[in-house]
Amino acid sequence: MTETPDRPSGPFPAAVTVDLVILTVRAEALHVLLIERGKPPYLGLPALPGGYVRPHEDLDAAAIRELREETGLDGHTLHLEQLHGYGAPDRDPRGRTVTTAYLALGPDMPAPVAGTDAGAARWTPVNDALAAGFGLAFDHGGILTDGVERARTKLEYTTVATSFCTEPFTLSELRSVYEVVWGLPLDPSNFRRKVTRTAGFVEPTGERRATDPGRPAALYRRGDARELVPPLLRSSSDVHRPATAPPAHP
Amino acid sequence: MTETPDRPSGPFPAAVTVDLVILTVRAEALHVLLIERGKPPYLGLPALPGGYVRPHEDLDAAAIRELREETGLDGHTLHLEQLHGYGAPDRDPRGRTVTTAYLALGPDMPAPVAGTDAGAARWTPVNDALAAGFGLAFDHGGILTDGVERARTKLEYTTVATSFCTEPFTLSELRSVYEVVWGLPLDPSNFRRKVTRTAGFVEPTGERRATDPGRPAALYRRGDARELVPPLLRSSSDVHRPATAPPAHP
DNA sequence: TCAAAAGTGTTTCTCATACACCCATGT
DNA sequence: ACATGGGTGTATGAGAAACACTTTTGA
Structure with missing residues (x-):
């Protein structure tokens, strides 16, 4: 942290949250778990699940707790990793809020627990959620994009x-x-x-x-392995080319 | 963000900082830029450069600003990327502080500007800084380890x-x-x-x-390319095997 | 017995490794 | 001229892509 004393900068209070990009594969499509906001701002809009970090809680612990609260699943049985931090000054109209997004990957899960939270959680196809005009709350559209991209490259x-x-x-x-x-x-x-x-x-x-x-x-x-060497490349490799016209002579 | 109302959690004030892992190659070794802390806690110990995010400043902007303040270099000429967020409740004895670490990679740089900050900045071999007993302030030893690992895999x-x-x-x-x-x-x-x-x-x-x-x-x-496909693997590939004992017969 | 999915074998070709060898310069 | 690092060529082998083919089941 290392503050820089005697200059115009100094500590100021900010809210600290975690948000979750929870992905699963169901019905031949990638889905993300979204909740519906039960109060302003963005009342009624879909949003990523998440919440405030508690005063004596680590970021990872907060992510595991929120994951259990929203899905009823144990964070230790899913893949969970930190994704990225987001701290644009105006990302939350209520005041300065810095969030740490986490990416969770899991098997097709039981119908999400109706959260203790306001809105019910719903599995939504990622393609729908990222479509223009779908309108995720806050900067969650960008966070979801980053999470999906991370998942693709991590495979x-x-x-x-x-x-x-x-x-x-x-x-x-x-x-x-x-x-x-x-x-x-x-x-x-x-x-x-x-x-x-x-x-x-x-x-x-x-x-x-x-x-x-x-x-x-x-x-x-x-298995036990976590890293994959050599990698399984998705570009120019292993792609089963669709039936194109065969070369001229039979 | 998505708060969870009517439960024991809620917003609480935390300080928000950025820390920088600035790496360069000089004299055939990887070096990291460390400053010496000019005030408690950890007075006199080496630490990563960094500082408080300002009230109306994005995280990335804060990282670029700190980079210029500490090295005199333009953040746009170096490679700069977000590394990881660290938020253990007790990571700063002065109070709850959440930091976002950034990784900066650059060519062998001009002697670091004697920071407006208290202690002068010094290039330190990474191997020394990570040695047991070197004693970096806060959790900066772990952050440095993560930064070096990220740099290795990103190559x-x-x-x-x-x-x-x-x-x-x-x-x-x-x-x-x-x-x-x-x-x-x-x-x-x-x-x-x-x-x-x-x-x-x-x-x-x-x-x-x-x-x-x-x-x-x-x-x-x-060049223009940022991704490297196929990758340049460091395991089992392209390694010039050192002069081992040749087979029996000369 | 046929369709559908699992699983094996094989040919072809691309690319990485290892290393021999040539090039251009300072001393 | 010779040592030193830059740079090119190439024989060999490992593995990927493409696809033919065999196996095992339900209907």
């Missing part, structure tokens, strides 16, 4: 994609996570190879699960 | 390494940045190929610079 070089899956899961389910978050189709067999060849990415359980039609799929659990 | 998949070089620079100088930050020797010819084949990483100026003995090196400027 490349970490194993967090498994956080979106309920254990045990199949490799098709894991691949679907990548396809939904990146918005790209991947080649199933090459994806399988990369995942199973990376030590600690997934661990087979030995069990299988029947699918409606088709061969039962082997089940896996999350 | 892999972005072009920020060029921020450490004074333009124009040679490819040997750029390679030296990687070697110093990663602590690994790299193969000069393969490094050259990767850098020059990545569009927008560096742009040749057409000029050359004489070296003491040896062929003059071509000079380059930073």
